[in-house]
Amino acid sequence: xxxxxxxxxxxxxxxxxxxxxxxxxxxxxxxxxxxxxxxxxxxxxxxxxxxxxxxxxxxxxxxxxxxxxxxxxxxxxxxxxxxxxxxxxxxxxxxxxxxxxxxxxxxxxxxxxxxxxxxxxxxxxxxxxxxxxxxxxxxxxxxxxxxxxxxxxxxxxxxxxxxxxxx
Numbered sequence: 173x174x175x176x177x178x179x180x181x182x183x184x185x186x187x188x189x190x191x192x193x194x195x196x197x198x199x200x201x202x203x204x205x206x207x208x209x210x211x212x213x214x215x216x217x218x219x220x221x222x223x224x225x226x227x228x229x230x231x232x233x234x235x236x237x238x239x240x241x242x243x244x245x246x247x248x249x250x251x252x253x254x255x256x257x258x259x260x261x262x263x264x265x266x267x268x269x270x271x272x273x274x275x276x277x278x279x280x281x282x283x284x285x286x287x288x289x290x291x292x293x294x295x296x297x298x299x300x301x302x303x304x305x306x307x308x309x310x311x312x313x314x315x316x317x318x319x320x321x322x323x324x325x326x327x328x329x330x331x332x333x334x335x336x337x338x339x
Contacts, residue, residue, distance in 0.1 A: 299324070300324070300327050300328050300331045301331070303324075303328055304328060304331065304332065304335075308328070
């Protein structure tokens with residue numbers, strides 16, 4: 173049977189108008205079913221896109237977190253100092269500064285009773301005197317960063333000049 177504008181045409185050429193309602197209902201049901209599937213597929217597409225977007229966001233945050241961790245680890249691997257002040261972990265220059273401040277505070281406490289906390293040795297305290305008495309061995313400098321070694325040796329030289337001037 174073929175659909176004609178006036179009704180259904182059978183194979184022998186007879187137009188049957190009473191069957192057209194059934195065909196219209198079937199066509200309407202098919203159209204509604206197609207629209208419903210289209211709407212569901214649009215919803216599924218939106219859900220899929222949202223899931224992809226969330227996954228991208230998670231991956232981006234993971235990459236950022238891993239990069240931050242790698243940066244911290246590389247800082248430690250490349251001989252940079254680490255220090256923890258409170259709950260904050262410092263790396264590099266800031267760690268050395270925090271460590272120097274801690275050393276100054278410790279020396280101020282240590283030297284408060286004997287009054288030997290002059291400007292030349294503040295920050296390292298009796299370490300300078302011990303270093304000079306031990307014969308200035310390089311093993312005593314082990315574990316110090318380059319910057320701290322430089323400051324320490326400068327303070328040793330200043331202390332030597334002071335002791336020679338007093339003698």
